[in-house]
Amino acid sequence: MDQHLHVFITVAERQNFSRAAEALHMTQPAVSQYIRTFEDNIGVRLLERTNKYVRLNKAGEIVYHHAKEIVSLYTRMQNLVDDLTNKASGSLSIGASYTFGEYVLPHIIAKMQQTYPEVQPTVTIGNTAEIADAVIRHQLDVGIVEGHFKKEQQLKIEPFAEDDMVIVAAPDHPLAARNDNVAMEELEDETWILREFGSGTREAADSVFQRHNMSPDKIMNIGSTQPIKEAVKAGLGISLLSQWAIQEELQHGDLQIVEVTGLPYRRRFSILTTSPFQTKALQVFIDLLRYNKELTAFKSDREY
Known part of the structure; x- marks a missing residue:
């Protein structure tokens, strides 16, 4: 991944050149030079600088939003290439609506970690619209949502469980x-x-x-x-x-x-994805969702 992009994202998130330099294990002058070169390449100033803070301006917000997508796509690409020779491993960003995310997802992840300990999941909980939007913008590898929402052309929607x-x-x-x-x-x-x-x-x-x-x-x-x-x-x-x-x-x-x-x-729960290419980590997670008997074990049979 381009180092200028990585430095820009870090500065934007840390809102401080010194903190960014520390996180990147670089000197502050080096970070400043990277930012100046990056802004020159883009052709516009992206950060508002004062003695107290560094903040994104309007152009910076646009570049930051797309930079995060680029980083996510690059990471996914790298994971797919690594998967050609390796077993399921690496990062896996999962989004889920509240009910599934709070009461069911932890059990699914625990089972995945037992079999695939090298998969590194991160979880985002939000409402259905938020999760779908994050999947579309490549900020999440997969989403699990319930209910109805506006279907986007980029989304692949797979119903997998009922509640x-x-x-x-x-x-x-x-x-x-x-x-x-x-x-x-x-x-x-x-x-x-x-x-x-x-x-x-x-x-x-x-x-x-x-x-x-x-x-x-x-x-x-x-x-x-x-x-x-x-x-x-x-x-x-x-x-x-x-x-x-x-x-x-x-x-x-x-x-x-x-x-x-x-x-x-x-009501029906669905799996949301976008890319036709899936890392092994994503494949094993989706398979756990599709075939996990615990999902049906939760079904209400009035024998509590």
Whole structure:
């Protein structure tokens, strides 16, 4: 990879020539010379310099954004070439939406590390749109997302797993004592504790409401799943959550599934990639996703 590009990225991220020089094991004058030459080659100043900081200007932001893509593509190219003679190894950048990333992905990575310890995974957790965009921009090798999103031409989308969404309540909630199935319409006046708009879990809840012509008035929005579970356990309301996310609480009796007619709501998870060429590290990871029995073991069978 071009050294000028590497130096520029380091300076932009460290926002300081001295810190960049230390990270690069270079002298500060050498770093400054690299930046001057790089700016001359680009034909425009890329960094705003003061005594206190170094910051990207508008042109610098454009160059930095594309420089990161170039570095990612170069690394992938090098890994593909290395793979011709070597076993699965090297870096693997994985992105996942919150439910899968927090509750399932750690188990998949642990299994991969047992068999392929030389693979070096890094994980980014975000919402579906963020992960898809990062895959498109080559900042991630692979993404795992749920729900619906705008399909981009560059993306290869492979459905690989299904997730059941169920309604949960505290064990002492009146709904938990019901011996019969609850009609969805009976839940309209309940307090619903839900993820924020834009999340796949919230999209599922809104889809359930639309399917049953419901418009609950009492909704509490919380930005992550764990505090939602704590709020439900505390008796603040009910929620629609992934069966992957509630296994521990069900086993310990902290939450209970409310049997509702027409549920569970099933959503699909997909693998996102772009390049037709895959490193061995990416191949073994995707194979683990495709054929891992743990994914089906998570399925809700009501035998908790």
